[in-house]
Amino acid sequence: LVRVAKDQYSIRKLRAGKNCALVRRAGHGAVECFVYEPDPFSYIKYHVGDTIAVEVVKREVETCTEISSGTISSTLWAAMDESGHAYELIDMMEDALAWSVDFHHVQKNDDFRLIYEQKYVHGEPVGIGKLLGAYYRTEGKEYYSIWYESGNYSGFYDLHARPMKRAFLKAPVKYSRISSRYSYNRFHPVLKRYKGHFGTDYAAPYGTPIVAVADGIIMKVGYTGGNGNYVKIRHDDVYETQYLHMQKFAAGIKPGAHISQNHVIGYVGSTGLATGPHVCFRFWKRGKQVDHLRENLPNPEPMPSADIPDFERVKAQILPQLQNGIVTPPRPRP
Numbered sequence: 001l002v003r004v005a006k007d008q009y010s011i012r013k014l015r016a017g018k019n020c021a022l023v024r025r026a027g028h029g030a031v032e033c034f035v036y037e038p039d040p041f042s043y044i045k046y047h048v049g050d051t052i053a054v055e056v057v058k059r060e061v062e063t064c065t066e067i068s069s070g071t072i073s074s075t076l077w078a079a080m081d082e083s084g085h086a087y088e089l090i091d092m093m094e095d096a097l098a099w100s101v102d103f104h105h106v107q108k109n110d111d112f113r114l115i116y117e118q119k120y121v122h123g124e125p126v127g128i129g130k131l132l133g134a135y136y137r138t139e140g141k142e143y144y145s146i147w148y149e150s151g152n153y154s155g156f157y158d159l160h161a162r163p164m165k166r167a168f169l170k171a172p173v174k175y176s177r178i179s180s181r182y183s184y185n186r187f188h189p190v191l192k193r194y195k196g197h198f199g200t201d202y203a204a205p206y207g208t209p210i211v212a213v214a215d216g217i218i219m220k221v222g223y224t225g226g227n228g229n230y231v232k233i234r235h236d237d238v239y240e241t242q243y244l245h246m247q248k249f250a251a252g253i254k255p256g257a258h259i260s261q262n263h264v265i266g267y268v269g270s271t272g273l274a275t276g277p278h279v280c281f282r283f284w285k286r287g288k289q290v291d292h293l294r295e296n297l298p299n300p301e302p303m304p305s306a307d308i309p310d311f312e313r314v315k316a317q318i319l320p321q322l323q324n325g326i327v328t329p330p331r332p333r334p
Helices: 076-083 088-097 307-323
Strands: 021-023 033-038 042-048 050-057 061-073 109-119 125-140 142-147 152-155 177-181 185-188 194-199 200-203 210-211 216-224 228-234 239-249 263-269 280-283 288-290
Touching: 061 076, 076 088, 088 109, 088 125, 088 142, 088 152, 109 307, 125 307, 142 307, 216 239, 228 263
Parallel strands: none
Antiparallel strands: 021 033, 033 042, 042 050, 061 109, 109 125, 125 142, 142 152, 177 200, 185 194, 200 280, 210 263, 216 228, 228 239, 239 263, 239 280, 280 288
8 A cells, every 4th residue: 555655645644633534345344445634625545445546536626705804903813803714814915915004003993805715615614715805994095905817927916007016025024013123222122231223123923934025145044142043135236134033044044045035034033132032134225234114115027018908807806896895706808
């Protein structure tokens, strides 16, 4: 069985905690098949009767377009819990709106609405598909984000077909809070004296993934008494970033490695001169440390004009759902 299963679904992939079953032949109880469920979308049949064989069976998945909406009373997590929807939608909403909405400072009575794909197997929800559209209202301003994909690329765009994704992320950790801002004269909690703090501290639990805020090449991976475990990345001839106080580095992080935006480079810790778990994020522009939250960073490439008519078709389907909260059937592609 081990030999036969090697090219189908290796026995070595079996994990504790997964559902399984023995199928017996009627009458005298001889085992005909061992069934293993690696995930809600499939199951593996290991036939051990007269013939040794392995069969991978894919379950039929139904995908429905659904809506999640809510009003912030305290946090995004609480609002999503109150609406009865998956927390992973928060992650998707941040990806869709992160450069328009400051999710580190959500306000009470902010409103949101999400149009997304919900996957079902036998009528039971088993996972979230794509986030098709996002809406967020804060301080009297409304923000929209529409998912669009063509044969060459995919991503979120605003109502004017401008990319929502920027060349640089606003923060290297998600679900965090700013615990200390860029300052020329901050009281250092360890050294107990005032000195410049040329970075932004993001507090998060130990082990929270730290990601690269933009594509680049790793310059340094090391340790110093003040910085703790740190990584420094060059993004182009103008910009460099540094990530301090890591608990540990991610696998494969070494000088010279090419890194893409959102790639995990390490995990939040408190090594070096730190009183608690956080990442000190430092941003260089032409060799000088600057406050990245005040920088007018470069925009990504605009959508090709040839794709705009098709984007308008997609927007015409999603926008009314975001505005009215009513899911409408898709329009046929011309």
